[in-house]
Amino acid sequence: MNITEYFTRISYNGSYKNLDFETLTAIFQHHIRAVPFENLSIHCGETIKLDLEPVYDKIVRKKRGGWCMENNHLLSWVLKTLGYDTTIIGAKVYSPEENAYNDHINHLLLKVVLDGKAYIVDGGFGMVYQMWQPMELISGKDQPQVPGIFRFMEDNGIWYFEKIKRKQYNPNQSFSNSSNLGKNACRKVYLFTLEPREIEDFRPQSVYLQTSPDSLFVTKSICSLQTTDGLWALVGWKLTKVKYNYKENMDLMESTTLTDEEVEKTLKDKFRVMLDHKLIPVNSSRLSMF
Numbered sequence: 001m002n003i004t005e006y007f008t009r010i011s012y013n014g015s016y017k018n019l020d021f022e023t024l025t026a027i028f029q030h031h032i033r034a035v036p037f038e039n040l041s042i043h044c045g046e047t048i049k050l051d052l053e054p055v056y057d058k059i060v061r062k063k064r065g066g067w068c069m070e071n072n073h074l075l076s077w078v079l080k081t082l083g084y085d086t087t088i089i090g091a092k093v094y095s096p097e098e099n100a101y102n103d104h105i106n107h108l109l110l111k112v113v114l115d116g117k118a119y120i121v122d123g124g125f126g127m128v129y130q131m132w133q134p135m136e137l138i139s140g141k142d143q144p145q146v147p148g149i150f151r152f153m154e155d156n157g158i159w160y161f162e163k164i165k166r167k168q169y170n171p172n173q174s175f176s177n178s179s180n181l182g183k184n185a186c187r188k189v190y191l192f193t194l195e196p197r198e199i200e201d202f203r204p205q206s207v208y209l210q211t212s213p214d215s216l217f218v219t220k221s222i223c224s225l226q227t228t229d230g231l232w233a234l235v236g237w238k239l240t241k242v243k244y245n246y247k248e249n250m251d252l253m254e255s256t257t258l259t260d261e262e263v264e265k266t267l268k269d270k271f272r273v274m275l276d277h278k279l280i281p282v283n284s285s286r287l288s289m290f
Helices: 003-009 023-036 040-044 051-063 068-082 198-213 260-271
Strands: 083-096 107-114 117-121 141-144 148-155 158-163 167-171 186-192 224-225 230-235 236-248 250-257
Touching: 003 051, 003 167, 023 068, 023 107, 023 117, 023 141, 023 224, 051 068, 068 107, 068 117, 068 198, 107 186, 167 260, 224 260, 230 260
Parallel strands: 167 250
Antiparallel strands: 083 107, 083 186, 107 117, 141 148, 148 158, 158 186, 224 230, 230 236, 236 250
8 A cells, every 4th residue: 555646646645644534534535536436347358356456556646546346445445544444344235126125245345433433435336326425324314415415224243324415406307316316315225234344255245246137237337426516327228417416405406318438528527547459338227226
């Protein structure tokens, strides 16, 4: 870990000597605004590796993004290097289509303890369910952030992560999703326990998510990047710009369909991603990412 090289990658110039919430939040926010959540390797004929050296090389040196097992694994290394009390834990992501949580641990996130308080740090969920600052691990407390209201609910040692969504307005009605528009609903995101994990625990699901025809990451090419007031998302050929709370309790979503040539240019311009191999965009699943 070359911490100076990492800070250059995320454009962080602040102090990092104090192990406090403000510093943790600043580093975290720089990370999610510089490092995309993306699965493009799967659609470029590449294999996603979970070991720290290839993850560091990909994200820091090649200026790529990654999914949770890359982003949060790298973040855990960063935070441990700086001296934060950091633990890798695992979650099971909720599937709205199946109305159930996954049977297997398929999401990697972090627990960080500061001054006796536990926080969840998750820089690898992406899209509109990406938290923008570490969340205190406390049950039943609404924690408002710019993307919306997040909260944890605990039941017999199982923690549930939820987001209360705002209404969504897309002026281009051809992209309207009737299941999302006009609703201010509580959306289940994932569940987890506080059992410490190692990266080895995630390898079977990493293989499955990269290869199974039932995997969301196989059926969709995804790249999302948080901004100062929303996010950019490229799913298949559809580019969406989200501006949070542009009107009272309403998020603005503007979408457009790109050509293959525009996809490559957009990755460079909007996401600052340069690929080594040709991307074949995919969006064969009807599952909404919003």
